[in-house]
Amino acid sequence: MKKQKNSITSTEMKIFPYLLILPNLLIFAIFIAVPAVFGVAYSLTDWGGIGEMSFIGFANYLKLFKDTRFWISIRQTFLYAFIALPLIVAIPLLLATLLVKNIRFRGMFRSIFYWPSMISYIVVGLLFQFIFGDSTGVINYLLTRIGMQEVSWFTDGFNAMAVVILASVWSRSGFYMVTFISGLTSIDDTYYEAADVDGASSFHKFWSITLPLLKPTMFLVMILGFIDLFKQYGLVLTLTNGGPAGATKFAVQYIYEEAFQRFDLGYASALSMVLLVILAALTLIQFKLNKGGAVDE
Amino acid sequence: MKKLLACMLAVCMTLTVLAGCSSPSSSSGAPAVSGAGNSAPATSGTDKEIVMDMIWWTDGNETVVMQELIDEYHELHPNITINLQEIAFSDLDTKLQMAIAGGEAPALSRGTESTVSRMHEAMVDFADYTDVEALKSEYLESVDYLYKSGDTVVAVPTEVTANGLIYNKTAFAAANVEVPSGPDDIWTWDEFREALQTVMEKGGVKYGLVIDNPSHRWSTMLYEFGGSLSNAEGGNLSSEESMNAIRFTKQLFDDKIAVSSIWLSGEDPNNLFRSGQVAAHLSGTWMIQNYDENIKDFEWGVTYMPIGTTRSSVPGGKNITAFKGTGCEQEAVDFILWVTAQEQNEKYCKECLFVSPRKDNAAIEYPVRAEEFAIFADELANTVPEVGVDFSMPGYAAVGFTDLQNLWPEVIAGSLSPEDMAAQVDADTLEFMQENGYVK
């Protein structure tokens, strides 16, 4: 009797998870994977988006190895992602830690920090131009008023990168803050009560309770944040247009320009595949290192 | 392995082609409201209900004026409905590409010379539907590339733009600098440069000149110095004349007369000129309406572009085109011919403050800024033929002008020498011309 029941459960256990993931799987397969296969096919052609396409083998892939501008854009993307990622983790985490406390105006604070995530990139670009713009920006205006030198925010590669990072953190951290808040609220209060009894300092509690138990969320934010940053495009387009002289031109913008300014969709598809491989490899490494992001036992 | 890839590719291509030729009736999802843009195939002459889509974008009030014209047309032909589908200009190519490759080409679309250059293969040949010789005779020769691909008429122009010089009248007056009084007394580039420096010193402005963008607008200077992008043998940017233009421009930036942030980081030139901090703006006719509405703090005007070895403007403009395979090509062409006819075009250009490409609309009386239009018209009349040569090679815009767009910033930033830029553009130009049979 008991045995029979177990076997039913195990068949159910085998099928049930597949049923659960089926709707997502179907959608991804149909609307992303199928077009991606087309993308692989395009990458072997010289197609421009309209008109004839002819098969050119791996010529696009050979070409991209020699395309220094593409590899520079990849380098800039790495630079950007690796500087911005810690900020996009640390600042939201700090805000979230403060905002799970039982303090006044908590809802208001949360809403304000979440607010920038709602603003479309074209407007974010305009707002930061208002503030930092070399010739029309408020900061430079104020600097001249107090008799200081204007700063070339957008015409100096280093500064432009800094402004782009600042704008990214500003516009994305609300999202990750909410993610962290949800992770923090799922931590059982009893852990803290026990630590309180032991008289642990709040830093110690954060270090030895919060961080380890927050590992799944941390892992989530790291991976999502990294992919998100690595694919940055819309914001840069309206903020610096990749300038000055390519200092903030990231991979996706480069690919997009190949596709829709030079009308070389085949080549752009090949570049996309390279981007996919880079991101997938990095994600896989993180996945292995973190054992899938589960809580350490 | 290779075989497998080849097979896969074949399947993909077949799918694409099939989609491109599929009958319009299989289009659009269940709850489509007014039917697809390419509804039932039209049998000409009957009063069958026809719904056509027209892809459109706007910089000012064009949508309103065009909608009025469409309504008028609908009254004349009650069986024909035209829906304006407004999009962002930056999405125009993407949207058309998707629709055409997906077999959902719109019946009509607004376009530019680069749309013709890029999409001509998908556009109808007007010769199949109307007398193109008569059509061609109605338009200015200098705007050929706005509607022709090679010798084929694939669109009809609606308005022309001319590149030219807009200046801050208040600042020039404050600095006591006179602008040229007429076409006989215009600045040389060196004189212009001095004028700008004086205005920067005494006119209360921070900057001398903003140049809209490094390709199309800058090319005005290239042609004025006697240079060009291409010649019969291939690229021409390394020629002495072209290099003079490049060096002169670079010097303007190095001396901080021209604003580099526009080219380096995409700062909006219009907003900068509107802020009143700039003496002059190398832009074009399209800004007249915008500045007329938005500048209240200072006076502005249009003056003659300085002269190099010659005078020149660079014409541009917009057209309306129809696409193949929509099932209502004839109706689309009929509408285009009506809306671009003398009377309709006059209304359109007058109310939107555009220069008309029609010979018989050369003397439109504009409600505002008539003086400025006269100057632009004079610039346009002095365009050198090299402009037409560079612009009329279908598909070339995506090569030469994209190169300039990408490489000029590096030259300004100092990471690329002017000579290397010229050499690189010339190499790409030559490659393009060889691939397309312009040179052997």
Add this chain to the structure above:
Amino acid sequence: MSNTGKAEKRVRGTSGRRERNGLTYLILIVFMLIYLIPILWMVVCSFKPDAELFIYPPKLFPSAFSMENYLDAWNRGDFGLYFKNTTIVAVSATVLTVVINTMAGYAFAKYKFKGSTAIFLFFLATMMLPLEVLMIPIFQVIRVFRLYNNFWGLIIPSAATPAGVFLVRQYFLTIPNELMESARIDGASERKIFLRLMLPLAKPVMSVLAIFAFLWRWNDYMWPLVVIRDTQKYTVQLALANFSGQYAVDWGSLLAMSVLTMIPVLVIFVIFQKQFMKGMVAGAVKG
């Protein structure tokens, strides 16, 4: 003994809290200013007449607050209709997203099945391609499934979000497996365990997902660009993009409509934010 301990703790707790809260408020207020200033500026600018937007030196406040931008923009397109369209799409897609992503995230966290890691990585990989480059084949697929120019074409393909699945998966990883084990021993079916036992526990993460899904769909630009043809079916984001022409952007209208566009997202946030606070209280009671 335990009583005094508790009392002691409470005293220490409160005094400690007061101290820490001073610093907490300080940090929060500094960040709030940084986050808020650009937004406030945006709102103020949306009330400036076009001619004053780019004057130099910049002025904080307009000479007179004007509704010009709002009225112009509202009259230029049928914004009432666009808001309605976007609401229909965003609400339906959000519901669908929450349902299917919660299912999938739960499966990945709580079952070991063949290919689970591979499938999960495949899900994540869908985030790594620049979809813009694939717009043409996506368009073809949309058309084959008769979703072109159809709201379902906006709702279905975008409802499956890798980030959403990932979010739910990570949440369920923190819930101990013992709960499921004991339910199984009691003879509960897998379906019942999911629906009766686990779903109620997932309320906080589901409200977070709802907040995100609504934001994603509300601000989505690529899918509407691919799927929608008729102006009558435009979403707000498509309509906003129309303010950018070839040579000039109608900044006044763009700012004004952007301000209006944020309101629904903010409302959704405030509503669901309370939900996940409730989840927290329930958790505390349980603890």
